[in-house]
Amino acid sequence: MTQYDPVTPSGDALALVTIVVGSLLVVLFAFTLGRSYWLARDDRRCAARRDDRRSELLTRLYGPDPDWTSWVDGLDAADRTVVRSLVYTQLRWVRGTERERLRDLASVLGLDARAERLFASERRYERLQGLTWLALLGRPVDAETVLDRCRDHPDTRAAGARLLADTDHSEARPVGTELLLAPGRPLSVLGVDTLYQLYKHDAAELVAWATRERERWDESLFIQVLDVFGECSTVGPGVSLEWVLAGLDAASPRVRAAALEALTGYGWRESVRTAVVGEREAPFSHREEREPLVRRTAYRLYGEWATPDALDRLAEAVWRDPDDRARVEAARALQRADCLSTVGTGERAPTDGASGTDHVVAWVDATAGVDG
Amino acid sequence: MTAPETDETILVADDDEEIREVIRFKLQSEASVVTAADGHECWEYLQSHREDPPSVLVLDVMMPRMNGRQVLERVRDDEAFDAMAVVVLTSIGRSDQVVEALETGATDYMNKPFSPDELLARIRRARG
Numbered sequence: 001m002t003q004y005d006p007v008t009p010s011g012d013a014l015a016l017v018t019i020v021v022g023s024l025l026v027v028l029f030a031f032t033l034g035r036s037y038w039l040a041r042d043d044r045r046c047a048a049r050r051d052d053r054r055s056e057l058l059t060r061l062y063g064p065d066p067d068w069t070s071w072v073d074g075l076d077a078a079d080r081t082v083v084r085s086l087v088y089t090q091l092r093w094v095r096g097t098e099r100e101r102l103r104d105l106a107s108v109l110g111l112d113a114r115a116e117r118l119f120a121s122e123r124r125y126e127r128l129q130g131l132t133w134l135a136l137l138g139r140p141v142d143a144e145t146v147l148d149r150c151r152d153h154p155d156t157r158a159a160g161a162r163l164l165a166d167t168d169h170s171e172a173r174p175v176g177t178e179l180l181l182a183p184g185r186p187l188s189v190l191g192v193d194t195l196y197q198l199y200k201h202d203a204a205e206l207v208a209w210a211t212r213e214r215e216r217w218d219e220s221l222f223i224q225v226l227d228v229f230g231e232c233s234t235v236g237p238g239v240s241l242e243w244v245l246a247g248l249d250a251a252s253p254r255v256r257a258a259a260l261e262a263l264t265g266y267g268w269r270e271s272v273r274t275a276v277v278g279e280r281e282a283p284f285s286h287r288e289e290r291e292p293l294v295r296r297t298a299y300r301l302y303g304e305w306a307t308p309d310a311l312d313r314l315a316e317a318v319w320r321d322p323d324d325r326a327r328v329e330a331a332r333a334l335q336r337a338d339c340l341s342t343v344g345t346g347e348r349a350p351t352d353g354a355s356g357t358d359h360v361v362a363w364v365d366a367t368a369g370v371d372g
Numbered sequence: 373m374t375a376p377e378t379d380e381t382i383l384v385a386d387d388d389e390e391i392r393e394v395i396r397f398k399l400q401s402e403a404s405v406v407t408a409a410d411g412h413e414c415w416e417y418l419q420s421h422r423e424d425p426p427s428v429l430v431l432d433v434m435m436p437r438m439n440g441r442q443v444l445e446r447v448r449d450d451e452a453f454d455a456m457a458v459v460v461l462t463s464i465g466r467s468d469q470v471v472e473a474l475e476t477g478a479t480d481y482m483n484k485p486f487s488p489d490e491l492l493a494r495i496r497r498a499r500g
Contacts, residue, residue, distance in 0.1 A: 054390075058397040089390045096487030 046082075053082045061101055068108040084109055091136040103137055112137050124153055131159040135166050143171035150179055157182065158191030165197050173198055177209055186220035195228045203232040210243045222247070223258040230262035241266065245275050248284040253291035260284070260297045267305035276301065277309045286313060292323035299326065303333025311339055318360060331364040340364065381406055381421075382495065385414035385443065386432040386461065391484075395430060398488040399495065403427065411438030415446060422452040428495050431478075432461045433469050441472060448477035457498035461486070 053075075060066040075083065087106050091099060106112060115137060119130030127149060134141060141163060150160030161176035169175075180187060180195050187195065199206040210225055217225070226247060235241075247259030266272040276284050276298070286298045299317055302310035314337075317330035334340040340361060380403040384395045392407040399405050406426070408414035415438060418425060429447070433440040440460060447453045460473040460481045470481050479498045482491055 054393055055397075058394060062398065086390070089388075090394065093388075093391060093485040094394070094488065095485045096489055098488055099485075 049079065050082050050086070053079055054086055057083065057086055057105075061098055066101055066105070068105045072105075072108050080109060084111065087111065088133075088136065106137055112139055115139065119149065124156060127156055128159055131156070131163050135163045138167060141167065141169070143169060143175040147175050147179065151182065154185050154188045154191060158188045158194055161198070162190060162194045165194055173205055177206070181209060181213060181217070181221070181225065183213075183216045183218070183221070186218070187224050192224055192228060195225070196231055199228065200232050202235075203229055204235050204239050206232070207235055207239050207241070207243065211240065214243050214246070219252050219255055222250075223254055226255070226258040226262040230258075230264060234265045237269065241269070241272060245272070248275065253294050256284070256289070256291070256294045257297040260294065260301050264301055264304050267301075267307065267310075273305070273307065273309070277305075277307070277313055286317065286321075292321075292326045295321060295323065295326045296329040299330040299333045302330075303336050306337040306339075311337060311342075314339075315342065324360070327360045328364060331360050335364055378403055380404070380428075380499075381424075381426040382428045382430065383408065383414065383417060383426040384430045385409075385411065385435065385440070386430070387435045388432075391432070391461075394488060395491065398492055402492070402495070411435045411440060411443045414438075414443055418447065418453065422450075425453050425456050427456065427499055429456055429458045430461065430491070430495070431458055433473065434463070441476060444473065444476045444478060457495075457500075459491070459494055459498055 056071065060068070060071060072080065072083070083105075087102055087109065091102050091106070094102065111133060115130050115133035116139075117130070118126045119134060121127055121130065131150075143164060146160040146164060150156040157179040161172075161179045163169075164172040164176050176194065176198050180191050195206075206225070206229060210229070214222060214225075226244065229244070241263070244259050244262050247255050247262075250256055250259070260276070263272055263276060284298070286295050289295050289298065295317070299314055302314050311334065314330045314334045318327055318334065321327045321330060331340060334342075382399050382403045383406050384392055384399070385408040386392050386395070387410055389409070392409070396405040396407055406417065408417055414429070414431070414435075418429075431440045431443060444458060444460070447456065447458060457479040458477070460469075460478040462469040462473060462481050462483055470483075473481050480494050482494060
């Protein structure tokens with residue numbers, strides 16, 4: 001019988017492995033410690049450098065004569081990087097004399113030329129950086145150049161339009177709108193806000209644009225334009241709202257809801273009231289509307305208008321709407337119009353009863369001012 | 373640099389270091405300027421200086437941990453700070469912030485971006 005001993009490493013080999021692994025751990029530990037120390041020291045130096053440069057910058061900014069040229073001449077490359085960062089941060093929220101002086105400093109630092117270079121770049125990110133700097137520096141820009149260089153992406157389209165708007169460019173509206181409302185992808189958040197900034201005081205041109213271009217837009221863009229239009233000051237009686245009313249017939253419930261929302265400020269127009277609360281051949285009828293989302297929007301609109309017809313629709317909805325949330329919305333709209341107590345009385349009283357309505361009214365009454 | 377002529381303190385609470393530093397620089401000739409990086413730090417400072425509170429609090433609305441509205445509510449609920457003027461820094465275009473701040477008891481407000489000269493003038497007026 002042969003017995004095999006298990007193979008075991010010799011004591012020397014084990015010692016060697018232990019020494020190698022231990023040494024590696026010690027080196028790694030020392031390296032990590034040293035690197036942390038070095039990085040922390042670097043951070044402290046950077047913070048101290050930033051504090052020093054900020055202090056110098058503010059002293060000159062509020063002094064009688066900043067004399068930026070001689071100051072910048074005395075700065076090394078690292079200092080200039082810090083000062084560029086300080087200028088970038090402060091230009092974003094300072095206005096008045098300080099902003100003008102900071103713009104002079106930016107010019108001495110060569111930031112205006114750098115902004116132009118970035119804006120001419122083929123790379124989208126650099127172009128966005130260039131647009132940001134041009135806006136901060138208030139540099140005059142050529143509208144055609146903006147149009148040429150910003151068409152390719154919603155972000156650049158929004159940034160280009162915003163630059164024109166912020167610099168009060170004479171072509172801000174036509175060129176900005178052409179950039180923002182080009183068919184394709186929906187607007188970015190900046191794009192939506194820029195469209196609002198362009199038209200918030202007078203949306204007549206936006207209406208003309210929408211009337212002409214609406215068919216080319218996809219659903220998302222159409223909804224965004226309706227949302228913006230609804231937030232702008234109302235347009236005068238001579239401006240046609242057919243493009244909004246057409247949205248009431250759209251196949252998409254989101255578009256129908258957005259169109260209703262956009263009409264909130266137009267209850268004073270008879271044609272609009274007829275279209276939304278009219279009895280016969282109206283483009284919109286809450287009784288035929290299948291989507292609870294759209295009916296809820298309609299009930300909020302009725303509550304805002306608070307005309308006798310609109311209040312009748314709401315009282316009816318509290319009893320008849322098959323969707324619980326829509327009934328609650330209708331009851332809340334009535335409550336905001338101070339008419340909730342009239343539900344179920346007089347002509348509005350149902351003849352065949354409707355289950356749960358008392359509960360809805362009680363709920364809305366109880367939660368008034370809490371979650372309404 | 374001019375030393376303040378009074379022993380008053382102005383507390384500046386804003387989470388943006390650059391804004392704090394520029395306001396500190398601008399106001400340091402008016403009073404001793406103390407800064408706080410968020411609402412919680414601001415409230416802690418006020419709690420520890422109840423006997424000798426700042427004459428003016430410059431308060432940003434949007435701050436981490438405790439926002440400006442929450443700080444303002446606590447300040448106005450506490451008699452120790454009755455004499456303290458509060459100038460709130462709000463975002464431009466956010467009229468809801470302005471209304472809310474004034475309803476909560478702000479003495480005055482300024483929209484960002486703002487002119488430091490205008491802020492100084494408003495603080496002087498708020499101090500009366």
